[in-house]
Amino acid sequence: MYTFILRRLLSTIPVLLVVAVLVFLILRLTPGDPAAILAGDAASTEQIAQIRSSLGLDRSIPVQFGIWAGNLLQGEFGRSYFYKMEVTLLIAQRIEPTLALAALTILIAVAVSIPLGVIAAWRFGGWFDRALMGFSVLGFSVPVFVLAYILIWIMSLKLGWFPVQGYKRLADGFWPFLHHLILPAITLSVIYIALIARVTRASVLEALGEDYIRTARAKGLPEARVLMRHALANAAVPIATVIGIGIALLIGGVVVTESVYAIPGLGRLTVDAVLARDFPTVQAVILLFSFAYVLINLVVDMSYVVFDPRIRY
Amino acid sequence: MDTQALSVESANIARRESAWQRLQRHWSVRIGSAVLALLVLAALCAPWLGTVDPTLFDAASRDLRPGQSGEITTLDGELIKHQFLMGSDSFGRDIYSRVIYGTRVSLLVGIATAVLALAFGIVFGLSAGYLRWLDGPLMRVMDGLMAIPAILLAITLVAMWRASLITVVVAIAITEVPRVTRLVRSLVLSIREEPYVEAAVSLGTPTWRIMFGHILPNCIAPLIVQGTYICASAILVEAILSFLGVGLPPDIPTWGNIMSEGRVQFMAYPHNLFFPGVFLAVTVLAVNILGDGLRDTLDPKMARRL
Numbered sequence: 279m280y281t282f283i284l285r286r287l288l289s290t291i292p293v294l295l296v297v298a299v300l301v302f303l304i305l306r307l308t309p310g311d312p313a314a315i316l317a318g319d320a321a322s323t324e325q326i327a328q329i330r331s332s333l334g335l336d337r338s339i340p341v342q343f344g345i346w347a348g349n350l351l352q353g354e355f356g357r358s359y360f361y362k363m364e365v366t367l368l369i370a371q372r373i374e375p376t377l378a379l380a381a382l383t384i385l386i387a388v389a390v391s392i393p394l395g396v397i398a399a400w401r402f403g404g405w406f407d408r409a410l411m412g413f414s415v416l417g418f419s420v421p422v423f424v425l426a427y428i429l430i431w432i433m434s435l436k437l438g439w440f441p442v443q444g445y446k447r448l449a450d451g452f453w454p455f456l457h458h459l460i461l462p463a464i465t466l467s468v469i470y471i472a473l474i475a476r477v478t479r480a481s482v483l484e485a486l487g488e489d490y491i492r493t494a495r496a497k498g499l500p501e502a503r504v505l506m507r508h509a510l511a512n513a514a515v516p517i518a519t520v521i522g523i524g525i526a527l528l529i530g531g532v533v534v535t536e537s538v539y540a541i542p543g544l545g546r547l548t549v550d551a552v553l554a555r556d557f558p559t560v561q562a563v564i565l566l567f568s569f570a571y572v573l574i575n576l577v578v579d580m581s582y583v584v585f586d587p588r589i590r591y
Numbered sequence: 592m593d594t595q596a597l598s599v600e601s602a603n604i605a606r607r608e609s610a611w612q613r614l615q616r617h618w619s620v621r622i623g624s625a626v627l628a629l630l631v632l633a634a635l636c637a638p639w640l641g642t643v644d645p646t647l648f649d650a651a652s653r654d655l656r657p658g659q660s661g662e663i664t665t666l667d668g669e670l671i672k673h674q675f676l677m678g679s680d681s682f683g684r685d686i687y688s689r690v691i692y693g694t695r696v697s698l699l700v701g702i703a704t705a706v707l708a709l710a711f712g713i714v715f716g717l718s719a720g721y722l723r724w725l726d727g728p729l730m731r732v733m734d735g736l737m738a739i740p741a742i743l744l745a746i747t748l749v750a751m752w753r754a755s756l757i758t759v760v761v762a763i764a765i766t767e768v769p770r771v772t773r774l775v776r777s778l779v780l781s782i783r784e785e786p787y788v789e790a791a792v793s794l795g796t797p798t799w800r801i802m803f804g805h806i807l808p809n810c811i812a813p814l815i816v817q818g819t820y821i822c823a824s825a826i827l828v829e830a831i832l833s834f835l836g837v838g839l840p841p842d843i844p845t846w847g848n849i850m851s852e853g854r855v856q857f858m859a860y861p862h863n864l865f866f867p868g869v870f871l872a873v874t875v876l877a878v879n880i881l882g883d884g885l886r887d888t889l890d891p892k893m894a895r896r897l
Contacts (some may be wrong), residue, residue: 293731293734293738295735295802296731296732296735297738300732300736300739301747304751305751346696383791415879415880416877418875418879419872419875420875421827421871423873424850424868427857427861427864427868431861435858442858494784526740529742529743530740530741530742530831533743533835549746549835549836552746552751552837553750553837555751564743564744564747567743568738572742
């Protein structure tokens with residue numbers, strides 16, 4: 279088990295290295311000179327050159343990558359060109375809303391989608407099953423920002439249940455914090471619910487066809503226990519897998535949702551930094567998101583041992 | 592003639608016909624392709640559907656409600672009366688015309704991205720699956736690309752290049768290529784063990800010919816299904832890029848751009864967001880439904896998995 283964890287951890291290193299090189303190359307091999315943007319329209323050629331050399335942008339690309347990667351290993355993400363502060367500090371300021379939004383979204387999605395998927399599989403082919411499958415195709419198709427505005431329109435403007443936009447820090451009290459977060463989390467969870475419910479239904483359906491289900495029913499177990507203890511427990515591995523894969527979807531959704539609901543998180547930071555050609559910030563945020571994605575899927579791989587004792591590493 | 596060979600052949604033809612008929616009878620395929628046909632028609636016939644030039648504006652016709660009439664100045668400076676079926680935006684442009692012309696962009700981006708991603712994915716996937724020395728390095732790059740969340744990668748790529756139809760398509764295609772590559776590679780790995788590939792190898796068939804002539808044709812069904820899903824997701828991502836302000840330039844009427852401009856006035860004039868939003872959702876839904884139908888009929892193995 280421990281050797282497996284170690285091996286898996288080591289195997290993420292080449293992936294992250296490739297990500298680092300790709301991100302670095304994308305930002306450096308494209309038109310658009312951050313020195314010129316920083317200097318503004320009135321700057322002379324000499325001033326631009328001076329800014330360029332102060333940022334280290336006048337050196338060759340491999341040298342720049344070497345310096346950047348070296349700093350990265352020491353936990354240094356560099357200084358933001360645009361916000362004029364350490365990127366590490368910038369991320370620390372912006373990470374709370376994003377983490378809170380993601381956590382609440384996953385919580386809602388798992389709590390809603392798994393029961394729905396189990397019921398649909400239990401009543402396979404019935405109206406509930408067909409309604410859920412219809413909802414799931416719809417969930418994949420309605421863009422997250424369209425859904426966001428529909429929900430704001432109904433829940434905030436018409437019913438007045440939730441604030442329209444904005445974010446309250448956890449330090450400002452738990453209820454205001456949660457109150458501002460619920461609508462964005464519901465918005466973001468819809469596509470995730472569609473994804474998880476679909477896979478839950480399919481894998482529970484497969485488990486329900488097994489012999490041990492017939493045995494469990496034959497010995498007179500209550501149907502709820504058959505579904506939860508026998509069918510769902512045996513369907514856990516694919517469900518865990520899809521929750522992990524869905525994190526990529528979630529991160530993409532975070533960027534859009536934060537923009538619509540004016541939440542000052544990492545997603546907004548990404549868009550702003552990209553538009554300002556703030557290389558160090560963009561690099562750091564993309565690396566961070568990719569690292570989170572890889573890490574969560576590593577944890578998902580580990581969880582197989584818990585869900586299915588037959589799996590041994 | 593050998594009667595057994597003949598009967599096998601006719602059985603094959605019968606099965607192929609029934610696959611095509613199954614496709615035509617499948618409700619998802621019917622509904623999806625009917626809606627898409629309407630949208631394609633709207634995109635092609637945009638100038639004759641009661642639209643005006645989508646870039647025309649008139650200060651006197653700002654922020655009209657859907658259905659109101661107003662005036663609009665043509666490029667010749669002529670003032671014409673026009674009914675704003677879906678209202679107008681804060682510049683006094685006709686939302687209906689912009690939405691109809693926006694159909695062109697969305698469909699073009701969806702189809703072009705799918706074709707591009709499939710083409711590169713096929714080449715990379717065949718190479719990784721068949722040329723073993725390439726497999727390791729190529730798949731490491733693909734793993735790295737897949738680890739970057741797709742929308743982030745697309746935003747970055749488009750913002751770094753100058754946003755145009757081509758850069759948007761290429762950027763979205765880059766995020767989809769790794770998935771196609773993986774799919775093709777896994778298909779190749781199972782197909783290359785088939786006896787007919789072995790036979791071709793032993794007859795001295797050149798490698799490129801085995802790859803494209805013997806292996807590729809057997810990957811077509813899952814690739815068509817994958818292609819429709821890429822098309823749906825590309826339409827969504829293009830709208831998201833435009834909406835966030837990093838996509839196509841604002842003077843091009845796209846659904847995302849219309850919504851991006853309308854979001855400031857969302858509370859007073861929700862029609863700016865409503866109509867393009869509905870078109871976007873219906874289009875993506877139609878493509879997804881078509882994809883599900885194709886998957887059920889063409890690719891039974893995948894249908895069983897989901």
